[in-house]
Amino acid sequence: MPASYSDDPGQRRRGRHGAAHRRSDPRGRDPRGDGPAYPEGSSQDSGYRLEDGYEQLYRDADGPRSGYGSQWHERDSYRGHPPAGRPTSAQAERRRHHARFLSTPRNRLLLAVVAAVAVIALGSWQLVAARTGRDRLSGNGTQSVAGAKSPTAGPSAAHPSGGPSPSAASGATFSIDWVGDMTFGSPGAWPPDGTGSLLTAVPPADLHSDLTMGNLESALGDLPLSKCAPGDTECYAFEAPDSTAQMLKQEGFSAVNVANNHTLDAGTAGEANTNSVLQQAGLAYAGRPGQITYLERNGIKIALLGFAPWPYDADALDIPAAEALVKQAAQHAQVVIVMEHLGAEGDSAQHVTDSEEYYLGEDRGNSIAFTHGVIDAGADLVVGSGPHVLRGFQWYHGHLIAYSLGNFCGYDTLGLDSITSVSAILHVTLGAQGQFVSGSISPLRLVEPGTPEPDPTGAAITTINSLSQDDFGGNGAVQISAAGIIEPPSASDE
Numbered sequence: 001m002p003a004s005y006s007d008d009p010g011q012r013r014r015g016r017h018g019a020a021h022r023r024s025d026p027r028g029r030d031p032r033g034d035g036p037a038y039p040e041g042s043s044q045d046s047g048y049r050l051e052d053g054y055e056q057l058y059r060d061a062d063g064p065r066s067g068y069g070s071q072w073h074e075r076d077s078y079r080g081h082p083p084a085g086r087p088t089s090a091q092a093e094r095r096r097h098h099a100r101f102l103s104t105p106r107n108r109l110l111l112a113v114v115a116a117v118a119v120i121a122l123g124s125w126q127l128v129a130a131r132t133g134r135d136r137l138s139g140n141g142t143q144s145v146a147g148a149k150s151p152t153a154g155p156s157a158a159h160p161s162g163g164p165s166p167s168a169a170s171g172a173t174f175s176i177d178w179v180g181d182m183t184f185g186s187p188g189a190w191p192p193d194g195t196g197s198l199l200t201a202v203p204p205a206d207l208h209s210d211l212t213m214g215n216l217e218s219a220l221g222d223l224p225l226s227k228c229a230p231g232d233t234e235c236y237a238f239e240a241p242d243s244t245a246q247m248l249k250q251e252g253f254s255a256v257n258v259a260n261n262h263t264l265d266a267g268t269a270g271e272a273n274t275n276s277v278l279q280q281a282g283l284a285y286a287g288r289p290g291q292i293t294y295l296e297r298n299g300i301k302i303a304l305l306g307f308a309p310w311p312y313d314a315d316a317l318d319i320p321a322a323e324a325l326v327k328q329a330a331q332h333a334q335v336v337i338v339m340e341h342l343g344a345e346g347d348s349a350q351h352v353t354d355s356e357e358y359y360l361g362e363d364r365g366n367s368i369a370f371t372h373g374v375i376d377a378g379a380d381l382v383v384g385s386g387p388h389v390l391r392g393f394q395w396y397h398g399h400l401i402a403y404s405l406g407n408f409c410g411y412d413t414l415g416l417d418s419i420t421s422v423s424a425i426l427h428v429t430l431g432a433q434g435q436f437v438s439g440s441i442s443p444l445r446l447v448e449p450g451t452p453e454p455d456p457t458g459a460a461i462t463t464i465n466s467l468s469q470d471d472f473g474g475n476g477a478v479q480i481s482a483a484g485i486i487e488p489p490s491a492s493d494e
Contacts, residue, residue: 173437174297175209176337177252178383178426180405181217181260183413183450184240187225191411191449195240196247198409201453206425206442207252210297213304214408215341215385216256216285220244221273223266234360237265238413242273245281255295257339259287259306259313260386271312286339289314292329300432303329307374308341308386309365316342316365323377330378335434338379341386342367343404347419349387350463352394352403352471371401380434388420390460392467393478393486395493400436400478400486402426410450421446424460428486439486458482 184195191197199207218238228235248256256278263271278285286293287306291314295302305325307316316322329336343349344359354368364386371382375396382401384391391403406423407414414420423444429437443460444452461480468477479487 170432172298172300172432173429174211174300174302174335176381176426176428176430177207177209177212178339178402178405178428179207179214179408180385180423181215181388181407181410181414182256183217183238183410184244185411185413186238187222189412190241194247195244195411196251198411198451199251201451202251202425202444203442203454204252206427209252209427211254211295211302212252213255213257213339213383214248214253215260215339216258216274217260217262217385217410218244219262219264219266219270219274220277221266221270223270223273225265226267226270227262227265236413238262239266239270242277245277245283249281249283253283255284255286255293255304257287257306257341257385258285259308259310259316259339260341261308261310263287263308263310263312287313287341290325292325292332294333300335301333303333303336304339305329305336305379306339306341307370309363313341316340316370317363319370319373322370323373326374326377326379334432335381335430336379338371338374338382340367340370340382340384342370342384343387343391345386345388346415347389347417350389350391350419350467352391352467367403371403372396375399375401380430381428381436383426388414390422390424390463390467392469392471393464393480394468394472395476395478395489398436398489398494399434400428400439407446407450408444409446409452412449414446414450416446416448416450422455422459422463423452424464436488438488440484441480441486442484458484 184198185191218240220240220242222241223239225237225239227237258274258278266273275285275288284293284295284304285306286304287308289312291305293304295304305314307314307322309315309317314322314325326336326338342357342365343352344357344364349357349359352367354366356366357364367384371384371394374382380399382399384402384404387404388407389404390406393403394401405426407420408423408425423446425442425444426439427441428439431437441460441464443455443458445455445457445459446452461482461484464478465480468479471477476489476493481487
């Protein structure tokens, strides 16, 4: 089995800010990504709603409710007072009735008791409101969002204006797990015990953070695979059953990146089915053209974006457009996380270079130009996949870049040699303003038929440290301790 795989070869090239020679988009979209709005998170949409633990942007097809504004204005028009003048006979009679009521001691006592009860009730309500406010600021609210592993603010904390939630205290944090490429077989070659059987050796605690994510390197469904031409030995297509989405949810995943070269393995129908089953399982996803997905964890509003170097995904080759999308996300969220699928593939692709990378004739992007660009635009964390091998980690202006976590699982689909089988899970905790709080990795090794299991040798630690020093020594190289702890950035890395 080859160490890696690729889409159909093609020619497309772009410098960091230059023009492009693009392949056509099989869906007929403008290759710059200006396509129809996606209900699952297109930044072209006008609002958002809270669904299954994450906010999805949507378009209100009917526009504002007609009549509401005019009705409110009509009510306002009745707030004036009648002209001053001599009271009518009805008004005079009501005044005499009030005077007679208050003339008896018993009625006056009854009125005083009612007033006292009202004052006590108002004071109690204010006390409860104050305590509730303090609970929200401390992250101890009782409302929880589905899919979150810690208490979070509920729908009342979501703002249709898209602004960051004010409920997150400055000391609030949330935890993130990130894994690399995930495949689960192909039609007729699925795991006999279900796709969930591939992850049974992974300790549950390693995948149950506030926000566990990975790269979904596969279509979901049972539609005919249509990407590869007959006899093409350098093209690979993957498709896992619909139940895979629910399995990932049960294993602790909250979101997946769908921007990669397997988006259209089963055509546009397969892409649509993948979107649908992810939504049904309550899994957030990002990576479609123009898409921003918003989530909330522990009162912190988070924006997720995914990018890859293909026109049918949010395009990582168009760096200015990617930067613009990140800037848009940063205006509406406190923390912005970018998932990228970039770089050449295989054993020879472990090193990161500040230049365009190519694989089988395809432009696979400039990882350094892209990641530095999106951080300059407002991203707080960049996590990567694509090369099917581990790559180095780098600090850039105090923000962590994990260029590639290698392979996480692949049933009879991924190479398992001494390099491609070395993997890890990244654990990061970020603060309410996106600042790095702590981090670590859990070393893994893939074994036949492509399942991850803990690696007691810690090969991933040695590999990442070596690659980081080789590629970023003196320029933000990350250092990981023998226990797997990521050492915080130094002053020179800020």
